[in-house]
Amino acid sequence: MEKRGAIEIKNLDKHFGENHVVNGISLSVKPGEFLSFLGPSGCGKTTILRMIAGFETLDSGDISIDGESVIQLPPHKRHVNTVFQNYALFPHLNVFDNVAYGLRAKKKKKEEIEQAVKKALDMVQLTGFEKRMPAQMSGGQRQRVSIARAIVNEPPVLLLDEPLTALDMKLRKEMRYELRNIQQKLGITFIYVTHDQEEAMVMSDRIAVLNGGNIEQIGKPEEIYKHPKSAFVSDFIGETNAFDGMVKDIKKDSMTVVCESGHFLAKTDYFAEGEFVNVSIRPHKVQWSFEEVEGFQLKGMVKDYIFTGSFVSAVVELVNGREIRIARLAGEGLPDMDKPVYLFWNPEDAVVMKNPAGNVHDIIEEIDLGEWIKK
Ligand SMILES: Nc1ncnc2c1ncn2[C@@H]1O[C@H](COP(=O)(O)OP(=O)(O)O)[C@@H](O)[C@H]1O
Ligand SMILES: [Mg+2]
Incomplete structure (x- = not known):
């Protein structure tokens, strides 16, 4: 029918x-x-x-x-x-x-x-x-x-x-x-x-x-x-940082998503390991540290600042060239340009969507995921 x-x-x-x-x-x-x-x-x-x-x-x-x-x-x-x-x-x-x-x-x-x-x-x-x-x-x-x-x-x-x-x-x-x-x-x-x-x-x-x-x-x-x-x-x-990725380890409160720039945590809602996802994280939800943060591997350097009204964004270039924005109210402080920063966020703040068109081979070929996939 x-x-x-x-x-x-x-x-x-x-x-x-x-x-x-x-x-x-x-x-x-x-x-x-x-x-x-x-x-x-x-x-x-x-x-x-x-x-x-x-x-x-x-x-x-x-x-x-x-x-x-x-x-x-x-x-x-x-x-x-x-x-x-x-x-x-x-x-x-x-x-x-x-x-x-x-x-x-x-x-x-x-x-x-x-x-x-x-x-x-x-x-x-x-x-x-x-x-x-x-x-x-x-x-x-x-x-x-x-x-x-x-x-x-x-x-x-x-x-x-x-x-x-x-x-x-x-x-x-x-x-x-x-x-x-x-x-x-x-x-x-x-x-x-x-x-x-x-x-x-x-x-x-x-x-x-x-x-x-x-x-x-x-x-x-x-x-x-x-x-x-x-x-x-x-x-x-809303402006956002979007990642294509694949779900890895699912834990009780969060799951690891591997992407072309490394990996990070997101909330777990109803996803399965191996599933392709698109993850969005708002610039004002991105946090940074000068030390590695457990569960996250997204390392980069600030290459620019953008001023829009009462906000300032730092543009962080990740190791593979990918740019991520961190936004703050002017005066709240952003990382300096000369030191590597490690990005992270509250997994609850990452919005995860299914991405049925995703392809594991694209992701694996683009990044050196060998280590991850084997683990
Ligand atoms: N029965 C009606 N008579 C007059 N104006 C209406 C009526 N229903 C809706 N409107 C007006 O039409 C516009 C769109 O309304 P609506 O379709 O309910 O919007 P939304 O669902 O996106 O909030 C609004 O300005 C509303 O005040
Ligand atoms: Mg309505």
Whole structure:
């Protein structure tokens, strides 16, 4: 069967009164793709989702799903479901009944409903919670119920509007990976809206960065991270130091990543040894020492200082020519130019993304990794 869930958006335009909220955007989303709209509050993310879902009219343009224009169709005929920020469960219904609600409304057979609900709860790891009431569950569990409810009729497209925002930081980080796993297992298209760049980075196949109703840039997370096409994107995404590498030793709280310049520690989130990753570390998170730091081997010399507003960056050239920036508030102090420095950071500060296109041979050939690989 052909994969469903292709979305084509053409010249989508929307005003609210004088406010030009969506400014003629176009993009295609492939079946099974995880695409995020990333942008600051008020840039039109929710409006775009609502137009795709059918809750908002468009001024002009077209939206088609699997080759058919849907703009004349009511929401329930569009084969898309939406997960909202504030999960909106029915408080008087238990988990099973919340998830079953839509199928019952469609008068599906009892056995069919039971099977579908079981499968959806299994997908979000809530098997056994059927009888619980929403009030007896944590925020994360409730959000999983709302995801189960949205996938129970197996839509080819799921729209998610900042679904993790209401959760605390720790849970939010865990749920990122769960959502990504659910998306991969279902193989359906996810359109994900967030203002959190790290969230978009670690989850998405592609990111569309929005600014005032325009797509500033669309591409893979690492492309956007490494090659921001506009000042807005680089400001919003933030300047970063990016490394391609491979996961080595995984310990309880951190893992070693080998890269072309040496190796370093990063946080461990759900990676496997031998896996290829792209790691980003913000200039203001990079620390230095005049002595080697355990777990890190990134040695270099400062070759330049760059002044930008109230910040100063030291540009450190690593042994293989790679440049890393350390940023500090002016006056906070940076290493001198004449002594070798050893770079390190708190492993928690390194943002790790999978990099399926990575290639161990490239990495091994580029660096003298012989010693590492043998260990
Ligand atoms: N129903 C509405 N009526 C009038 N203005 C709206 C309405 N919905 C959104 N807006 C305005 O449209 C702009 C984009 O809103 P929205 O799509 O919610 O942004 P985001 O989700 O990116 O924060 C904002 O300026 C907002 O105030
Ligand atoms: Mg919004």
